[in-house]
Amino acid sequence: MNSRLLTILLVSVDLLMSATAWAVFYYYRKIWVEGEEFTTNESFYYGIFLIPFLWFFIYMVQGTYHNVRRLYRLKIISLSFAGTLIGVMLIFFLFLLDDQISGYKQYYKSLSLLFGIQFTFIFIPRYIIVTWIVGRIHTRKAGFKTLIIGGSDKAVDIYNEINELPKGIGADFVGFININGVDRLLEDRLPYLGHIDDVENIIRVHNIEEVIIALESSEHDRIKHIISRLEGGDVKIKVLPDMYDILSGTVEMSNIFGALLIEVNADVMPVWQRIFKRVIDVLVSVIAMVVLSPLFIILALMVKFSSPGSIFFTQERIGKNGRPFYIIKFRTMIQDAEKSGPQLSSSSDPRITRVGRFMRKTRLDEFPQFINVLIGDMSLVGPRPERQFYIDQIAEIEPQFLELTKVRPGITSWGQVKYGYAENVTQMLDRMKFDLLYLRNRTLSLDFKIMLYTVIIIFKGAGK
16 A cells, blocks of 8 residues: 555544544543533534544644654554644643533543543554554565665675565665666666666656665765765665764664664654744744835835846745745845856945845845745745855765755755855855754754844844
């Protein structure tokens, strides 16, 4: 069964069980808690049809339905417990708190009854489904299409190790590719699919879901370059650890029978935070465009009368997953400032207008990008988007820069707060370090801190 069908199955079971749980809760609450005779009314039927969708929303935000095929029993236990606990508290304050009661003990009874019924009805079918999924993986009846990068003895060793495990870990090997065009020792075991130069196309054609980089851990530069090319997509990346990785605690094992591999986690932000991040992006952008509309008009007039040319400046930038889009800013330079080709600006750039210099220091030129945020091209916080012209130059020096194109770019970023506008490729590389740190530590709290410092820069006029 594919991922979409499994997700539909899990959602359908959750909705059905949540409706049943609410009906059972309603019945026992009338009999056991309130001591009344059970009768159906409008609130009963409203609950049957509406409450399940509230539970669905909670579980969805929690990330329960994200990548269902990779769920395991311990995770579904924790997800079910935490989600049910949150939902019970929410339902209590929304629907049960204003009930007429004879004493506070009835509240405690209602809470414990609702939690016990909902958790039982939700958890049992979920556990059965996940046990079935895990069982098929362990017996190698199902798995994830896996590609091995490397064709040397190390690749042969990891292939044999995984195949000889007492339980399958989900690796359904499709084939291998090599690095140097020579090592093809796996060819008698797996199909040879090509060279590393064509890895993106191979992954797309063969619908690869997992990649194992079977190189010596001492080949750090080569491994780093491969990871930079592959990160950000739907493919899970695993590498072989060296002793330093093991001792430093970077090797994470979720399966005690699994092979010794490090899973490269490209997105450390939990699913629920990613959802709320997008919600916050939209809400803040709408509020900003409404509340700050008088300021927008004033800024537009200042730009219009500062020098001949348009009010807004648009330019193609590279967004999430390499998708180009047009960024919108207030114009801060003279018209046709780049008629001789792409050029980075400096603090003393003669092309910057007097009004533009003020707007750059206060970041006011970035305000129109709320439009980019609303339409989904950008986020409030994320690595600043660059032009393909400069991305190509920087990637030749530092391939990790490509990782910054795997997430939605932002109006402001950690690197922007630290460095402001980059004046040359060297400064772009310096700024990149902070944006990579942001990428590895993304949380809503870090986003709020970056936004706070950005606001401080705006009021101080301390931007570069």
